[in-house]
Amino acid sequence: MLSDEQKLLVEKIGLMLESEGLSPAVSRVLGLLLVSDKVELTFDEIRETLNLSKSATSNALNIAIKLNRAEYITKPGDRKRYFKSKIELWREHVMDGFCKKCSWSKMFEEVLKHRTKETKDFNKAIKDLVNFLEYMGKELPKLYKEWESKTK
Amino acid sequence: MLSDEQKLLVEKIGLMLESEGLSPAVSRVLGLLLVSDKVELTFDEIRETLNLSKSATSNALNIAIKLNRAEYITKPGDRKRYFKSKIELWREHVMDGFCKKCSWSKMFEEVLKHRTKETKDFNKAIKDLVNFLEYMGKELPKLYKEWESKTK
DNA sequence: TTTATGGTTCTTCAGTTGCGGAACTAAAAA
DNA sequence: TTTTTAGTTCCGCAACTGAAGAACCATAAA
Incomplete structure (x- = not known):
């Protein structure tokens, strides 16, 4: 899913965002959404890539959304949510x-x-x-x- | 030492600085140094006014100094330190x-x-x-x- | 020397945070 | 109707943080 360089970048962004007061999990989720070649990621892709539990993933995503730093879209005939960065x-x-x-x-x-x-x-x-x-x-x-x- | 209005102001500044990531005690110490009519305050004046323990006062002051937000001066023939805001x-x-x-x-x-x-x-x-x-x-x-x- | 002063350091403890795991739920699929 | 999917919520734990209390230390005064 991620190259070693991409993983490092996620961590670097993670530290940057942690220094802004965000929690480790939220910071890495937002980092992943910036770094990933796929712009839209599913819950499980995020969970697996970051090695998070379901609860941590759920909470981190919801916090990111509440902070207006991420959002999700849905696709017809697909129950999954696709999460993406609100980079703009x-x-x-x-x-x-x-x-x-x-x-x-x-x-x-x-x-x-x-x-x-x-x-x-x-x-x-x-x-x-x-x-x-x-x-x-x-x-x-x-x-x-x-x-x-x-x-x- | 402080009027009721001044006490409220210290708390308001405290919340402002807490929102920046400073701890409650450090935030209130810096608030006090801004609000107090005396510009230079001793360790014990700060301790008593904010109802802090000696250790909390000591730590808060040292953190504030390390953050370059406070300093202390001394006076000849006086062992006390006089702490003041680095407002500039x-x-x-x-x-x-x-x-x-x-x-x-x-x-x-x-x-x-x-x-x-x-x-x-x-x-x-x-x-x-x-x-x-x-x-x-x-x-x-x-x-x-x-x-x-x-x-x- | 002893004592008092002005602070620092160490230990402890309560409260908070972040996360994992398991149970739960709502909607769709079988 | 039962099962699967896609998450959410609840509980619990381990790590961290902030502050209190007490012991401690260095300097100055007596």
């Missing part, structure tokens, strides 16, 4: 992650509102951070749109 | 997080290199992602420099 959404996931960080500015603004006014330097550092996050929060969507228009 | 670095931490994501392009490029050439659409989606991440990886530092020069 990775871009948006990345952007969402960026924007989430930028929205922290609200939190820091609230901190600032409740801080003593005595600690000028410290407060200024927070204010700088707020400004920076707001700047990014405004510029990142612009950048995204620019890229979209460039690639159309 | 949050900006860079945010940028580092962004850049780390962009560097994923390498991984996807490697995936692409090993993929069958049969799956044109899928491969194109990956290639788009690579291009997007590389674009962001180039534009983000520009944006950062622009912001730096604007605020000087």
Whole structure:
């Protein structure tokens, strides 16, 4: 099913996704869906290739689907589900992650509102951070749109 | 030491940082260092305010320091350490997080290199992602420099 | 020297997580 | 109607994590 190189790649992607907080099984399932020559894989193909139990496979797939990183399709006259990566959404996931960080500015603004006014330097550092996050929060969507228009 | 509102803020920041993968204690310590009217806090002030044990306080502070999110200073003729937030670095931490994501392009490029050439659409989606991440990886530092020069 | 201070390290323990195995279920096939 | 297929759900275990408590250590004060 997978060459040795492909297996290594699945593990590498696995580690990358684990570092993002995903569990080992979910990470490897998503890795497999990226690496496999077949774009659509059945439950059992995934289970066998990754040496997972049925329950682990089921849970991992459902989590991946809930995270909007995988989906499944069906085929007429075939009871199997065919699972595939939602690769087109990775871009948006990345952007969402960026924007989430930028929205922290609200939190820091609230901190600032409740801080003593005595600690000028410290407060200024927070204010700088707020400004920076707001700047990014405004510029990142612009950048995204620019890229979209460039690639159309 | 803390008003009720400040305590709530520490918890809110705590949740924010927990969502980034930090442990509860580390998250609250960093929250406290942002919210407290005193900018420099002693070990025992932190311990008492957050109702932590000495060991938990010690570990949380050392982790925060290792993560480059806190530091301590000392004062002549005083054995205590005074812990404070490295608030000025949050900006860079945010940028580092962004850049780390962009560097994923390498991984996807490697995936692409090993993929069958049969799956044109899928491969194109990956290639788009690579291009997007590389674009962001180039534009983000520009944006950062622009912001730096604007605020000087 | 002894004692107090300021923290660190070690051990323990409760809670959580991720996974496997087995039992279960719904729908289709025989 | 029974059996097979394609998964899901429940239970249990092993490994891990975070924090408490206590013992420990290094430095300074008495």
